[in-house]
Amino acid sequence: MRPGVSPDIFPPRGHEAKRLSIVDAAAGVFCREGFAGANIDLIAAEAGVSRQTVYNHHGDKEKLFIAVVRDLTERCNTGIFATIATFPDQPGDLEADLIGFAVRLNQNCICNRDGKFLRKLIQTEGERYPELFAEWREQGPGRTWPAIAARFARLAYGGHLVIDDPDVAARQFLGLVNAELQTTFMLGGTPREDEVVQSATNGVRTFLRAFGKRPSAASAKKQTALANA
Amino acid sequence: MRPGVSPDIFPPRGHEAKRLSIVDAAAGVFCREGFAGANIDLIAAEAGVSRQTVYNHHGDKEKLFIAVVRDLTERCNTGIFATIATFPDQPGDLEADLIGFAVRLNQNCICNRDGKFLRKLIQTEGERYPELFAEWREQGPGRTWPAIAARFARLAYGGHLVIDDPDVAARQFLGLVNAELQTTFMLGGTPREDEVVQSATNGVRTFLRAFGKRPSAASAKKQTALANA
DNA sequence: GACGATTTGGACAAGGCTGTCTAAATTTGT
DNA sequence: ACAAATTTAGACAGCCTTGTCCAAATCGTC
Numbered sequence: 001m002r003p004g005v006s007p008d009i010f011p012p013r014g015h016e017a018k019r020l021s022i023v024d025a026a027a028g029v030f031c032r033e034g035f036a037g038a039n040i041d042l043i044a045a046e047a048g049v050s051r052q053t054v055y056n057h058h059g060d061k062e063k064l065f066i067a068v069v070r071d072l073t074e075r076c077n078t079g080i081f082a083t084i085a086t087f088p089d090q091p092g093d094l095e096a097d098l099i100g101f102a103v104r105l106n107q108n109c110i111c112n113r114d115g116k117f118l119r120k121l122i123q124t125e126g127e128r129y130p131e132l133f134a135e136w137r138e139q140g141p142g143r144t145w146p147a148i149a150a151r152f153a154r155l156a157y158g159g160h161l162v163i164d165d166p167d168v169a170a171r172q173f174l175g176l177v178n179a180e181l182q183t184t185f186m187l188g189g190t191p192r193e194d195e196v197v198q199s200a201t202n203g204v205r206t207f208l209r210a211f212g213k214r215p216s217a218a219s220a221k222k223q224t225a226l227a228n229a
Numbered sequence: 230m231r232p233g234v235s236p237d238i239f240p241p242r243g244h245e246a247k248r249l250s251i252v253d254a255a256a257g258v259f260c261r262e263g264f265a266g267a268n269i270d271l272i273a274a275e276a277g278v279s280r281q282t283v284y285n286h287h288g289d290k291e292k293l294f295i296a297v298v299r300d301l302t303e304r305c306n307t308g309i310f311a312t313i314a315t316f317p318d319q320p321g322d323l324e325a326d327l328i329g330f331a332v333r334l335n336q337n338c339i340c341n342r343d344g345k346f347l348r349k350l351i352q353t354e355g356e357r358y359p360e361l362f363a364e365w366r367e368q369g370p371g372r373t374w375p376a377i378a379a380r381f382a383r384l385a386y387g388g389h390l391v392i393d394d395p396d397v398a399a400r401q402f403l404g405l406v407n408a409e410l411q412t413t414f415m416l417g418g419t420p421r422e423d424e425v426v427q428s429a430t431n432g433v434r435t436f437l438r439a440f441g442k443r444p445s446a447a448s449a450k451k452q453t454a455l456a457n458a
Numbered sequence: 459g460a461c462g463a464t465t466t467g468g469a470c471a472a473g474g475c476t477g478t479c480t481a482a483a484t485t486t487g488t
Numbered sequence: 489a490c491a492a493a494t495t496t497a498g499a500c501a502g503c504c505t506t507g508t509c510c511a512a513a514t515c516g517t518c
Contacts, residue, residue, distance in 0.1 A: 037265025
């Protein structure tokens with residue numbers, strides 16, 4: 001009550017901890033059961049909290065759902081940007097470096113709990129909350145894709161790759177390294193690590209066959225011709 | 230009752246027509262609302278049928294859902310195989326032919342009503358009906374992917390492509406030509422035709438850069454064509 | 459036109475869920 | 489240890505949904 005004492009974050013710590021555990025439990029239940037099928041009692045039970053506490057924190061089911069998506073988007077985004085920071089700028093072995101990057105991206109951002117949940121919620125309820133998922137689109141793909149594209153552009157500028165349109169190359173890179181995981185993703189499964197590595201390896205090899213500097217030292221003029229194109 | 234009179238298909242025609250319209254309406258509602266949120270009254274209304282008729286035909290909600298998935302799987306599969314039959318075996322302009330194939334595959338099998346619905350139901354309810362979607366997996370990707378791979382193997386055997394593993398190449402082909410449509414698919418949208426063509430064009434160009442015959446000083450006309458690409 | 463099968467609309471019970479309210483128990487900061 | 493805030497358990501009303509039942513209307517065929 002006294003002025004000047006913890007002006008904003010008044011409810012100390014157990015409060016926020018409970019909020020977190022509620023959002024976490026809700027994410028799991030919304031994913032498993034869908035918005036309509038999600039049961040507040042079940043969410044409360046999985047969060048280790050009474051139902052009333054859920055309502056105290058989040059008001060109603062819809063507000064809780066929105067909080068879940070916001071939280072997941074934010075956490076996934078920070079993960080993705082942290083991983084993009086590990087993109088190989090000064091490649092030693094470009095193939096190995098790109099495979100490593102692709103594997104990190106998958107394991108840290110796409111196949112982990114938050115990534116799986118966010119993807120499923122977008123697919124399942126995306127049409128029901130257009131403005132919420134438009135926000136995700138701006139904050140997610142709208143910012144991460146150009147960031148990855150910029151990294152590829154830099155590799156091309158450094159002479160390590162031959163790229164016409166970096167945006168297209170970035171999207172195709174993601175399509176290639178995930179090409180073998182599509183069915184698993186569709187059914188909501190989590191690919192094993194060796195499957196991720198396999199898909200990334202095949203994808204990067206093809207990517208480099210298309211965009212890598214031609215190793216055919218036979219004719220140097222062909223290289224320059226392709227580089228100009 | 231007399232022997233030899235319409236032994237199997239006894240219920241004449243309006244019956245089957247109603248069954249169809251119920252399954253169609255149910256597909257739409259299940260997709261929009263999810264299994265839990267789907268309302269039998271709404272399905273009946275959209276089918277132009279009374280609720281009791283829905284129960285007469287399909288017993289209960291779960292059986293109706295299973296019938297929907299079976300129907301969609303079957304229809305999508307026939308569409309996919311029909312499209313695979315148009316794969317270019319004797320390519321004139323390989324790039325144009327592959328782009329055309331990719332666009333047909335998208336428009337006839339992936340972006341059409343059945344394809345969109347089936348994809349969404351798999352993503353949304355796949356985990357709830359493991360054996361049902363295992364069946365889909367065998368009948369769908371399990372049969373169509375090898376069929377496409379065989380077509381690529383044939384092109385490689387004919388000297389039109391340089392492919393190490395046709396299965397990998399087929400999956401990467403699909404990943405590439407759909408690379409630019411991922412976000413739209415995620416949110417349940419339908420890409421415009423020009424977006425499909427654009428993604429297919431970019432994807433096929435990259436695919437051919439990776440798997441196309443190297444313009445190894447063989448024919449000058451091919452070289453210039455690729456240089457322009 | 460007549461007959462049997464199908465469809466219809468409406469009523470109905472049983473059950474589940476959301477969101478609110480209360481009073482008691484518990485935690486938190488000082 | 490105290491006081492305020494938070495959490496809890498339980499009850500509750502209101503609403504919606506599924507699946508069943510039944511009598512009347514309709515359809516399709518002979």
